[in-house]
Amino acid sequence: MNWKNNWYIPAPAFLKRVILFLLLAITFSVHGDDLQYDVIFTPKLQKAYFDIQKLRLPYARTLIDAERSAEKTNAFIPYLDNYADLHYLLISEDKKAYKELSQLENPRLQAIGNLPDNSPYKRFLQAEIRMHWAFAKLKFGNEVSGSWEIIKAYKLLEENRKRFPDFLPTLKSLGLLHVLIGSIPDNYGWVAKILGLKGNIQNGIDELRIVEKEVPFFRQEAELIDLLLHAYTLQLSPTQQSRLRQWPKQQPDNLLIHFFATTVLMKEGRSDEAAHYLAEAPSGESYISFPFLEYLKGEINLQKGNYEQAADHYALFLKKYNGFNYIKDSNLKLFMCHWLNDEDQQANVFIKKIKTTGSAIIEADQLAERIAAEFLSGKISPAQKILYKARYATDGGYLKAASALMDAVTETSFASTEEKAEFNYRKGRILQKSGQPARSIPYYNRALTLAKLEAAGFGAASALQLGYISLEKNDRPGAIAYFERAMSFKKHEYKNSIDNKARAALTSLGQ
Incomplete structure (x- = not known):
């Protein structure tokens, strides 16, 4: 994440050195005249914090529990409890645990609220807990409640920044929110303005980078957020x-x-x-x-065309997994493993499961529902097998295999407009990924032309890639036009992700 904080005014050199010394100290303490609660980073609690980031949750909880009786007034403990719970919920998708653990949010906020007002950790840790629950609630489909948590966290962090401008840990979370808010599409920007939320992608990244450089304790978390934002929103x-x-x-x-x-x-x-x-x-x-690792193994084998091995991994994922996301998608992939291997009878068992299993919160599951409905209604023909094979191979970077598949067909090999649009998009994507962007342009433009009638998803994806190609050619007006065009397509399964990427690119261009 790139964070620039125009508001930040460096303290005098001596004062800054004192602040940095306190931040670098092994034990962080907050003192007040009538202090009942402290924030004390004991060695065991520090280790627990980093073990949580390693997903060593059972061991981390053991460390936290070992300190609990001796550190009853240490506000760092309820924070770590919450931090561990967030990681557990995001990975396990355990609905029962989510219902039980969500009851602990307010007691933990209240415990941290016992810190004195002159503690920079008070609002910072409260905001952190609210952000934890925002991510958990959004994961479990509680969008309204999760959104309010983000708003409350933002207000706490902004107030903390104003009260304690030299307290740099605030920037870790505030920077993340500035990027996320700055990525909101224009047609929703008015909501952020009404709620008093201000975001800027570059400022947010710069803020994160300050934490990475100057706050060793939170460096790894800030760097992880930075890389995540670049991987999934920027580049x-x-x-x-x-x-x-x-x-x-x-x-x-x-x-x-x-x-x-x-x-x-x-x-x-x-x-x-x-x-x-x-x-x-x-x-x-x-x-x-972490059964999701089996899902990833299935994905790689599907991309390579190892259909039997892929099916084994997807089946093992579904057997071990108690969550609700990727259930529909995994059944679709099991269908594909058999269908693409010309085992149509076995494939039909899995395509019929998609409608009645799992949730449709994430894009992958929504796409699985759409493909299942289209297949069962006869809209997906056997001719599309080669397109799916090429798609998976391209996604995995197996470009020679993908190219060989697509060289065996032409646009006239397909009957529907959507199939023709996908053929052109796939050809363009293979060429672009193979280091031949100039040769990919005619195929992307053809997909855009076909998308005027239908196939909005392939039109939007083609426009996005044409925008990136224009950026590489230093064609700023062309890039802006293509990114805006990518966002103009309505109601397709990739809209959220494509709009976010296009919006981020436009922001980087000053739009």
């Missing part, structure tokens, strides 16, 4: 890509970083490389159960 720089590859080697016991490296490399179309980090991911009793 990773060569330096960040290198960091992504080195990080798991530096922390071989960090499951979260291995997972992060795996998913980002898969997103970047480097599944063979991602498979290495996935295979090296640590496990054991000290770590939280």
Whole structure:
């Protein structure tokens, strides 16, 4: 994340050194005349904080519990309890635990509220807890409540920044919110303004970078947020890509970083490389159960065309997993493993499960529902098998295999406008990823032309890629036009992700 804080005024040199010394100290304490609660970063609690980031939740909870009786007035403990709960809920998607643990939000906020008003940690930790629950509530489909948590967290952080401008940890969370708010599409921007929320992607990234450089304790968390934002909303720089590859080697016991490296490399179309980090991911009793890793193994094997192995991993994921996201998508992938392997009878078992299982909160599950409905209504023909094979191969970075598949067909091989649009988009994407962007342009433009009639998703995706190609050519007006066009397509399954990327690109261009 890139964060620039125009409001930040450096303190005099002596005072700044004193502040930094306090931030770097092993034990952080807050003192007041009638203080009942402190924020004390004891060695065990510090270790627990970093073990949570490694997904060593059982071990982290043991460390926290060991300090609980001796540190009854330490506000860092309810914060760590909440931090651990967030990681558990996001990974497990345990609805029963979510219902029970959500009852602990207010008591933890109240415990931290016992800190004196002159403590910079009071509002900071309260905002952190509200952000934790915002992410959890959004994950579990409680959008309204989750959104209010974000608004409350934002107000607390802004107030903390004004009261304690030299307290740099505030920027870790405020920077994240500034990026997220700055990424809101224009047609929703009025909501943020009414609520008093201000966001700017570059300012937010700069704020995160300040924390990375000057607050060692929160450096790793800030850097992780920074990389995540660039991977999923902006674009990773060569330096960040290198960091992504080195990080798991530096922390071989960090499951979260291995997972992060795996998913980002898969997103970047480097599944063979991602498979290495996935295979090296640590496990054991000290770590939280993480069945989603089986899903990722299924994805890589599907991309490679290893359909039997992929099916085994998807089935194992569904067997171990108690959550609600990716259920529909996994059944779709099991359908694909059999259908693409010309085992139509077995495939039909899984396509029929999609409607009645799982949730449709995330884009992958929504897409699975749409494909299932179209297949069962006869709208998806056997001719599309080659398009799906090419799509998965391209997604994984297996470009030679994808190119060979697409060279065997032409636009006239397909009957519907949507199939023709997808053919052109796939051809363009393979060429672009193969380092031939100029050759991809006619195919993307053809997909855009076809998308005027239908196939909005492929039109929007083509416009987005044409925007990136224009940026590489230093054609700023052309890039702006294409990014705006990408956002103009309505009601398609990729709208949220494409709009977010286009919005971020336009913001970087000063639009």
